[in-house]
Amino acid sequence: MPTESSMSWTVVSKVLKITQRGAEVMGNNARWALLLIILFCCLLPIPLLAVEPPADPPITVYIPEYTEPDPILVIADDRWMPVFEAGSKAQLNIPIKNVGGRAYNTVISLNVSDPKSLPFEADKMAFNRYISSFTGQTVYSIPITIPANTAPGTYPLQISANYQSASGGGGSASATVYIKITSDLRQPQLKLLGLQMEGDKLKAGSTQVVKLNLKNDSDIPINSINLRLNGFSTEGINLDNWPDTQFVKAMEAGELHPVEFRLQAGSKMESGTYPLDLAIEFQDQYHHKYTQEQKVYVPVAGKGEQDDLLPRILLEDYYLGDDYVQAGQTFPLTLLFRNTSKNTAVANIKVSLSSEGDIFAPVGSSSSFYFPEISPGEAVEHTIRLHPQPNAEHKVYSLVAQLDYQDEDGNQLKDQETISLPVVKEIKLVTSDVEISPEVYMGSPTSITLDLYNTGRSTVRNLMITTEGDFEVQNGTLFIGNLEAGHDDYYDATLVPAQEGELPGKVIISYEDELGQPYQLEKAFTLTVMPAAPPPMFGPEMPLEETAQSPLKKWMIAGGILLLLATVITIILIRRRHHRRMKEVELDE
Incomplete structure (x- = not known):
């Protein structure tokens, strides 16, 4: 395109040509005057009209349109397996990485058909999380509680993510992730520790209340405990007007609880141990149900063995008031007798004392005394004053207690107990x-x-x-x-x-x-x-x-x-x- 300077010189050249023709007509003087006027005008800033050159043809530029790539989601990637302790609260975090374009309207879900199948509990109503858009990495996170009764092991979780791309299309990704549960807690278990009855055995032809001692042998409380005892027979062990099922409301961890059944042994039963079946049902604090089967072995004493179950009187303890007895000095002796039977009383008890060489002589009473009755498992005591001989040697002497008594059926029974009394002489x-x-x-x-x-x-x-x-x-x-x-x-x-x-x-x-x-x-x-x-x-x-x-x-x-x-x-x-x-x-x- 011509510049402003070139256009000015073109005008000047045209003016000079016109001036030259005029000078040829008017002469030399007029020629110089005209030339000065023309030069003065050229020096003045006279706007000149540009002469537009002919327009170039238009150029078309093609710019390619930008298209965003589709999202690519990777769930959990190469992360370590998370470990949780049973009975604790924790946060479950599952990382999700987008290595493609931006994902829109993403919905991340934990695929669960039945929440009870999960090894944990969550407070949320649903296991979904919505993200409007994201690139890079995000985390699917929910607070969880691992019940104490969760068994240790590795558990799979199904997780999926649905999203939309920038182009309006949709996509999804899914994966199976694993979590590990550990536990040091003993899982719910009800243990039968044994039987408790009056006497060591159930007498043939008798009825007795038998206690089953149960223990919650776990670290978790249990409740709604049903115990059903069966395996009875008419001629053997049977219930005596007693229900076969007992209910226990709850038991804390490690708690002991007795359950009673009144059992009757057939009169013709022989000595031995007879099994019964105990069916147990209960649930833990998380409403998980358990069932157990245990054997209950009941010892029975037949008629020929019942002599071993006779009540006996034991001289359980005695008191001198000192560690030894001084020869020639009277001392009090207190004797404590106990009926060892837990179900049979004894009566008409006579106790006769004797010593070797009659070294001990009673003072103020005879050498015998009497108790009208001793109840099962009970104890009675009696104090007697004794005088050792002055010339008694320094040694330990035996004192014998002869016992004569009767059981509840009037049978005459005898027993004998011996104690040792150290005698010393006076030192002066x-x-x-x-x-x-x-x-x-x-x-x-x-x-x-x-x-x-x-x-x-x-x-x-x-x-x-x-x-x-x-x-x-x-x-x-x-x-x-x-x-x-x-x-x-x-x-x-x-x-x-x-x-x-x-x-x-x-x-x-x-x-x-x-x-x-x-x-x-x-x-x-x-x-x-x-x-x-x-x-x-x-x-x-x-x-x-x-x-x-x-x-x-x-x-x-x-x-x-x-x-x-x-x-x-x-x-x-x-x-x-x-x-x-x-x-x-x-x-x-």
């Missing part, structure tokens, strides 16, 4: 006061003595004597051993005080009786210690000082004499003790 150890030397000097040895007397009726055993105090004790421990009844002995020890004044001390006497019971006596004493006496002076006397030193010499002579006497007494006592110990060694040999 008497001692003298501790004898001390009249004068005790610091640093000088002195002696103490003590006499011992066994005035009791039994031997004093493991007799040992020691001395303690604020002084040095030499040869202060003496083991005498056994001191027979009526015998005596003595103890001496050498003491060396290290300070003046009154020094306390004690003699400790330990021993045991015939049963090993320990005893201890303590005899206290006090040493009054005087200052140490000065040693005697030997050598020539000074005549000039004789008068002034005569009192001092007298005291020194007296101290030396006392020291010599103490030394002599100590030597005598040591030799005496040595002689006694040598004598004991000779006796032991």
Whole structure:
């Protein structure tokens, strides 16, 4: 297309041509004037009309139309199997991935014909989820509750997704996903623990209420329990005016519950165990029903065996008031008797007591006493005062209780019980006061003595004597051993005080009786210690000082004499003790 500049030059060239022709006509002067006017006009911005060139032909461009691809849904993809615990609440999440175009009006459903077939419960009315549109990934999620009675295992779930594409068409995808249920809970089970009746067996020809002890042997409560007992026969075990079905409303986990049936055993039945059938129906807290079949074995005692079911009286316990009996001292004895039968009372019970050598004599009563009756399983007690012989030996004596009684049918029955009573003799150890030397000097040895007397009726055993105090004790421990009844002995020890004044001390006497019971006596004493006496002076006397030193010499002579006497007494006592110990060694040999 011509530009504005080219168009201006075209106009100028045309004007010049016209001017040239005019100049040729008007002459040279007029020619120059006209030329100046023309140049001035060319310099002015005169709008010029463009001359349009001829139009080019139109060009047609073809742009292709965009078409969105169809959606492609992948359910669960390559995810790990989710694991849930029975009895818990959780969230079930199933991922759905769209690897194609956008999906519209998507409806994701868990395909369930019967919700009870699922291994979980959900609060939703329906298992559908609507999504208006999505690309990428979404999650189908619902809250679930896994019942406690769900059995452990792997469960399949059918899930589908219906959608529309951008083009208006429709599509769907489906898959089977799996979940795993684990459980540490014991599943519902009713267990028969055994029978309970009065006596160990059902007597032939008798009627008795029998309890079936049932236990909910699971971790889940159960309810609506029906128990039906059958398998009866006319000549064998039958019901005695009692329904064959019992109902229990509910049992908690681990609960025990007895169910009663009154059974009758035929009079001609022989001893043995007879089976009955127990049919059990119940449901758990999730209304799941269970059925069980169990055998009930009833022990029967025939006529020839019923002697073993006779009531017996047991001397169950006795009380002395102490661990042993002192010879020659009266003591109370309480006896407790129990009727071991659970269904038969005993009457006219006479109890007669006797002992070997009649060592025990009753005080204030005879050796027999009486009970009018003892009910089944009940106990009675009686207290009697007994006096053991003073000269009874230290030993365990037997006391026999002879029992005579009757059962409910008036049959005479006998029984015998024996108890053991330990008898000990009185132990009594008497001692003298501790004898001390009249004068005790610091640093000088002195002696103490003590006499011992066994005035009791039994031997004093493991007799040992020691001395303690604020002084040095030499040869202060003496083991005498056994001191027979009526015998005596003595103890001496050498003491060396290290300070003046009154020094306390004690003699400790330990021993045991015939049963090993320990005893201890303590005899206290006090040493009054005087200052140490000065040693005697030997050598020539000074005549000039004789008068002034005569009192001092007298005291020194007296101290030396006392020291010599103490030394002599100590030597005598040591030799005496040595002689006694040598004598004991000779006796032991």
